[in-house]
Amino acid sequence: MAKSDLDNANPTVLSVSQLPSRNLAKGHVRKGPDSKYDHILFPKQWWAGSSLNTDPSVWTSDEDEDDDLTLATEEPIDEQEIYDLLSTISDPEHPVTLGQIAVVRLDDIHLSPSPAERLDPNTLTNVEVDLTPTVNHCSLATVIGLAVRVRLENALPPNYRIIVRMKDGSHAQDDQVNKQLGDKERVAAALENDTLKGIIEKMLETCV
Amino acid sequence: MSSFKDWALQYVLSDDETAQSEIAKKAAKEIENTRASSASVGSWAASIQPWITITKQDDDQSDDDDDDSGTGDIIARAKALGFLADTLEALDKSLLRPEQVIRLVGFFGAMFSYDHKAGITASAKALRQLHAMKGFKPAVGVKMIEDVCKLKEDFKLQTAATRFEIYELFLSLIQDQSVNNELQDKYGTSSGFIVEILQLCQNERDPRNLMLWFKLLPIFLTEYSTSDEVTEEIFKAFSAYFPITLRNSASPIGITADDLKNAVRACFASHYKVAKLAFPFLIGKLDQGDAVTVSVKLDILKTIKACIEQYDNPQTSIVPHINKIWNSLKYEVRNGEVKETIDATLDVLRAIANRLDGTSTQKFDVSLLKNYIDTVVDDCRDDLANPTYTKQAGLLLMTVITTNIRAYTLESAAFVDIIRKNLRLPKSPSHTKDLLLLLNSTLKSRADLFKNRKQGHPEDEEAFKTEPSDHLVALYHDVYLPIWTGKSEETTPEVLKQVVQGLASLATQQTLRPDGQISLLVSRSVCSEICSLLTHTLTKGLALSQNDNSTDAAVEDEAVLALQAVVATYTDGYAELVERAKAEIEKRDWTSPTKYTLNALRDILSRLAFIGCSRIPLNVALDGESPKTFKPLQHFLKLATTLHDLFPLSPLPTSEKESLANSYIISALHGGILHFRDACFEKFEPKVLEAYSGSDRNWLEEFKGLSKDWLHQLQREDGSSEVVIEEDDPEVYREFLRICLFIVRHLYREAAYGKQAPWSERVFAQAANLAALVVRSLDENLQKSCNLAQNAFNFFSPENLSPSGPSSIAPFRKLLILGILQGLRPAAMAELYAPQGIAETFICDTSRMATVLLAVGEIRGTICAVLANKYKGGQSTFDPESETMKRVLNFWGEQIKTATTTDDTDPAIFEVYNTVAMHTLAGACARQDKNVLALVPILHEAIASPGPNGAIVARTIGGLVKTNELLSPENHAVVKRFYKQWAYTHFAKPLYDLALPTGDEDTAFAAGRYTTAILSLVSNCPFEVYQEDLSHLVRLLITALNNSSVSGDITQPQVATSLEVLVEILANEPEALKGHLKAIITAGMKTYEEAAKNTSKGNVARALAAVRKLTLQLLGAIPKKFEERHLLAYALPMQRMLATASGDKSREARKVALLARENWAKVV
Incomplete structure (x- = not known):
């Protein structure tokens, strides 16, 4: 596609480090010049050797840094996790991700009931994702919406209901686009289209 | 004499090069035998008469009727001449007399006039041989060149190989000083022969020939005084090729585009008399704008740089062109975007500044350099106030000013002043940043100039003394x-x-x-x-x-x-x-x-x-x-003494968390040692340091005479009483190690005999890790002379004070022993292994074991592992009968036997016993100690024994081969390369048959235990070790999974182990699982569902999460390894299950589920 054909030839691109991430919130990871020997000086396992016992309580280590523990903690699916699923989708026009051009924003992802209220993982849950196109006449809004939908349907368990919309006022024809994205029949029909399917597969290639 | 004729004939008829050269050698020999008598040379030359004579007629004919009837003869003629050329090559170079040489030159030279078809290659070759003859006279050389030039237009028609011969001939003649003189004499500055050669060779396109041509051209410039017109002709000859490229060819010729570029560049830079042509030409090329690609631009810039660096007489060759160069080049930086071109441009600017400064022996007048820099400063000064160009303008200025010391002392003050003025009124934060960056770079460059001040002219160093x-x-x-x-x-x-x-x-x-x-x-x-x-x-x-x-x-x-x-x-x-x-x-x-x-x-x-x-x-x-007084260790000492004073920060911690502050002090000390060690390794060669990592003195003895405050004294003093160490003396490393050992000794005594309260398990562990590092760094002699092995057990207090403190802490103190032992070399521990010596007593000491925690048992066990591993018995050791280890292993064998055959030992206590025993065995296993084999039957029986203790043995037997950081070469452990294979063969292999279910109630129990034991061993071995038993193993794994998923007891450790091993097999040899896919998938899905249902908390939850993750890993990897036709039947239920699994409680598991889902989605 030539530059002049693009809907928005020059969108603002954020660097990956600026995007919201779980690791940032998690806290202090030392990476200064003096941290070269942290693995020796602050080892996870206090003294060298190998335990015969699989019972981890025998083996002393720092609780908050233990990988096994993060594995065992119950962490319900939250907005950040949905964001992580979506932010790595590629933009159909530019070689950047939806997170980088802020089409997907953490603040515009809503779960109801919220993760804290959801005690039983099998509760029926609504996921609402509002997308913000980079320009309000973006002709690819529907394609992006479709890709987001496909990604979530492939990644979330069956008890999640997915609603993908254009954010209010962010798109000249948001009503029409929303209607299209909300209509199951039309979504299914769109996915029968090989060209469209190809574009979406391409967009989802960068998902990790 | 007829033999020459025969040889000539043979030569002409032969197609084999070796045979031809043999014949030529024979001919040469013959001529040599007759001492090159006129007769023999004459008959040799005449031997090719038959071909030459016919030629003339042929040529006349072909001239007339213009056909190719003579082709066959041309080849024969060429070969005949080749015979002569080859003979000359083989001939003794001192043999031919001058008049003979002249005659032969006349003969071959004539070929260039009338035998353009056949005679050239051989003649050129022959002439080159003749040039090498002793009888060669310079005047003959001139004739050769003139003769060859008669080829004129037909030169182009020759093959590339022929032209190559001619270039070689030219090159050898032109480089010959005597020929050179003769040519100068004859032609003077008009250099007619050069013009003729240039005309002859123009339009050359063959890369190999071009390489020679570009070698030839600079010689004309450097060795001959040519008139301006001729110089210009020569310049045209090579500049026409600039910028040169090379088409990719299917058959590589061994010459790259870079070779050609360098060759052309060398022509440009060969002599300053082309300066007035070269600079305008190159700048003209550069100023073509967008038409110039990056690689061409780089070529131009590098060529300009080469010219600047290599031209003599910079005042006349370079100075007149500087303004032009600068005016063109500044835009490359100011508006440039490509880093390579910017760098290359700056290189040129730097080269100019360096040339104008002079050489390391002679400085030019300062005005040359000053004028140049002034031009640059004038052009760039205003740009510094413009944020868009600050960086670029600054780069230009800084590059020029910091090129050499003279430029720096001349202009840095003015430059810094401009930056400072701009910094007062910055246009934006990034403007400030750019200006600061410039300032910093200038400072950095100054430091570099200072460091290299001795490399240039002596004046440069002096300049720093008076530098403003x-x-x-x-x-x-x-x-x-x-x-x-x-x-x-x-x-x-x-x-x-x-x-x-x-x-x-x-x-x-x-x-x-x-x-x-x-x-x-x-x-x-x-x-x-x-x-x-x-x-x-x-x-x-x-x-x-x-x-x-x-x-x-x-x-x-x-x-x-x-x-x-x-x-x-x-x-x-x-x-x-x-x-x-x-x-x-x-x-x-x-x-x-x-x-x-x-x-x-x-x-x-x-x-x-x-x-x-x-x-x-x-x-x-x-x-x-x-x-x-210089003290290289002063910072290290300051750190050590300060940390010493700070310890303990938390004098009465009640939990591990509260003791963290204490442990951080020790880890800082540990960090200091690691960093200083690195600094030494950076400064000195590892070999040098090796020589300085030991001593034959007993440092510990010396420490006895020192006060506790020795480090403080060292730190306070100006080093007067200590060894004075110069800046570059590696002795600093030995002194550093000595201080480290002092620190270890001090820490250990504090930990063992001082106040116990600040010492928690973590703090002990930190101190032990520190000690291990220090001990590891000492060489074997020093480890021995300081008797570290003994000191490990008495904590550096040979007086054998009894360790103080409540016994609840005391067990963790054993970590200190581990710290020292893990760093010792086996030879330094030999003394411990005397019969009934320290090692034996320690390993076999079960006195307080019934009351200790399992964690303490692990520490004890790990020490035993190290002791068992570094053992050496036999002649001239402390254990001449090699009995100690045997006794120790038998002792533990007996313990296990008793505990599993009687009901006297409580499983909780046996767990500790078993831990120590397994560790001891593991240490010996790594060494492949044969005494271990005696325990094989005991362990096998123990595994099958009905009591709960048997289950403990079965579950932990994998510890024998478990990867252990302490059993590694860095820790000087004795690890045989194939010890895991060895242990597996003896401990696991015999169990396979017994582990297979037979349906019989009695054996079923034992079979279950054996399965556990096999899994425990296998999961700790690399895949290659159990590869050949896959068929048995896979059946066992599936049975284990099935059994537990059916009974719902999936928290059993063997479930996770089986899954781990299956994942490993799937990754390495999926074929082995092909026949069992259905069973694996069913068991996997069932296991996951069971694990997802279970809502236990705590450690069970952790085990369950691990099982869920592993199951998803296993199931998810299957589609990548097998063709769809094997999987289609399971796709639907699997996709359903994975969809649910992507809502797993654990985030880690969800991630794996997502991958698995993607993989299975492709199965349709």
Whole structure:
């Protein structure tokens, strides 16, 4: 596609480090010049050797840094996790991700009931994702919406209901686009289209 | 004499090159035998008569009727001439007399006039041989050139190989000084022969020939005095090829485009007389604008640089062109975008400055350089005020000014002044950043110039003695400090980082005093202020609360690097820093600190260690002060003594968390040792350090005479009583190790005999890790002479004081033993293995085992593993009968036997026994000790025994082959390469048959236990070890999975183990699972569902999560390994299950489920 054909030839691109991430919130990871020997000086396992016992309580280590523990903690699916699923989708026009051009924003992802209220993982849950196109006449809004939908349907368990919309006022024809994205029949029909399917597969290639 | 004729005939008829050269050699021999009598040479030359005569007729004919009827004869004729050429090649070069040479030259030279078809290759070759003859006269050389030039237009028609011969001939003649003289004599400056050669060879296109041609052309320029017209012709001859490229060819010729480029470049740079042509030509090419590609641009710039560097007489060859070059090149930087071209351009500018300065032996008049720099400054000054061009203009200026010392001393003050003025009124934060970057780079370049001051002209070094430096000294108060203190919203972290870098650069600048002594450029007070500014940045974290500390981590890290540089030269700075930090730390109460404060403590301590110890300080005097005694270890000592004074921060901790502060002190000390060791390794060769890592003295004996405060004394003193170590003396490493050992000794005595309260398991472990590092660094002799093996057990107190403290802490003290033992070399431990010696007593001591925690058992066991591993018995050891290890292993064999055949031993207690036993065995296993084999039947019986203790053995037997960091070469352990294979063969293999279910109730129980044992072993072995037993193993794994998923008891460790092994097999040899896919998938799905249903908490939850993750890993990887047709049947239920699994409770498991889902989605 030539530059002049693009809907928005020059969108603002954020660097990956600026995007919201779980690791940032998690806290202090030392990476200064003096941290070269942290693995020796602050080892996870206090003294060298190998335990015969699989019972981890025998083996002393720092609780908050233990990988096994993060594995065992119950962490319900939250907005950040949905964001992580979506932010790595590629933009159909530019070689950047939806997170980088802020089409997907953490603040515009809503779960109801919220993760804290959801005690039983099998509760029926609504996921609402509002997308913000980079320009309000973006002709690819529907394609992006479709890709987001496909990604979530492939990644979330069956008890999640997915609603993908254009954010209010962010798109000249948001009503029409929303209607299209909300209509199951039309979504299914769109996915029968090989060209469209190809574009979406391409967009989802960068998902990790 | 007829033999020549025969040979000629043979030669002409032969097609084989070796045969031909044999024949030529025979002919040469014959001529040599007759001492080149006229008769023999004559008949040799006449031997090719038959072909030559016919030729003439042929040629006439073909001229007339213009057909190719003579082709066959042309080939024969060429071969005949080749015979002569080859003979000449083989002939003794001193044999032919001058008149014979002349005659032969006449003959071959004539060929260039009338035998263009057949005679050229051989003639050129023959002429080259004749040139090498002793009888060759220079005048003949001139004739040769003239003859060859008669080829004229037909030169182009020759094959590339023929032309190659001619180029070779030219090259050998032109390079010959006597021929050269003759040519000059004959032609003078009009150099007609050059013009003829140029005409002859124009339009050459063959790369190999071009390489020769480009070698030839510079010789015309350098060796012959040519008129301007001829010079221009020569210039045209090579410049026509510029820029040269090479088409990719299918058959490589061994010449690259770069070879050609370099060859053309060498032509340009060969002589300054082409300067007036070369520079306008090259600049013209460069100014073509967008039409020039990056690689061409680079070629041009490199060529210009080569010319500038290589032309003699820069005053006449370079100076007239400087303005033109500068005017064209500045835009390459100012508006350039490609880094390579910018760099190449700066290289050119630098080359100019260097040429104008002079050489290391002769300096040119200063006005040359000054005019050049003035031009640059005039053009760039205004750009510095424009944020768009600041960086580029600054780069240009800085490059030119810091090229050499003279340029620097001439112009740096003015340059710095311009930057400073602009910094007062910056247009934006990024403008400030760019200006600071320039300033910092200038300082950095100054430091580099200073470092290399001895490499240039002696005047350069002198220049530093009188260098004006006020403008630099003033930078601190005028530039850096105002930006730092005037921090506002505008001051971005990027700007602050630059300020920090600048401060470091400024404080480390060195200068020469008039007496030749090196000293720091800025005064003590400025250094001290800079230090305290940076120190404050680091200690702030401790003083402020989490919310108030807004300093960017990147700025703090930059401050760490800055301080590291500063204290290496301004050595008093480190003591100031450490004292400040110490005061801050002591201000706080460390009994129950918050996590934030603890992290702040860890950070500041770790930074202190890095700043002071990661570089060996330099011996630089302070400005205006006389030099002090140099102590390379002073920072390390300061750190060690301060940490010593701080310990313990938390004197009465009640939990591991509260003792963290104490452990951070030890880890800072440990960090200091690691960093200093690195610094030594960076400065000295590893080989050198190896020689300095030992001593034959007993340092521990020497320590006895020293007071406890020895380190403090060392640190306070000016080094007067100690060994004086110079800056570059590797002795510093030995002294460092000695101090380290002192520290270890002190720590151990404190830990064992001092107050026990501050010492928790974690603190003990830190101290032990530190000791291990120090002990590992000592060489074998020193380990022996200090008797470290014994000291490990009495904690450096041979007086055998009894360790104090409540026994609840005492068990963890065993970690200290481990610390020393793990670093010792086997030879240094030999004494321990005497019969009934320390090792045996320790390993077989079961006295208090019934009361200890399993964790303590692990420590004990690990020590036993090290002891069992480093054992050596036999002649001339302390265990001449090699009985000790045998007894020890038998002892534990008996213990296991008793515990599993009787019901006397409580499983909780047996767990501890078993831990020690297994570790001891593991240590011996790694060494492949044959005595281990005696225990095989005992262990196998124990596994099958009905009591619960048997289950413990079965579950833990994998410990024998479990990877253990301590059993590694770094820890001087004795590890046989195939020991896992060996242990597997003896312990696991015999069990396979017994583990198979037979349906019989009695054997079913034992079979289950055997399965557990096999899984325990297999999961700790690499895949290759159990590869050949896959068919048995896979059946066992599936049975194990099925059994537990059916019974719902999936928290059994063997479930996770089976899954792990299956994942491993799937990755390495999926074929082995092909027949069992259905069973694996069913069992996997069932296991996952069971695990997902289970809502247990705590450790069970952890085990369950691991099982879920592993199951998903296993199931998810299947589609990648098998064709769809094998999987289709399972796709639907699997996709359903994975959809549910992507809502797993654990995030880690969800991630795996997502991958699995993607993989299975492709199965349709």
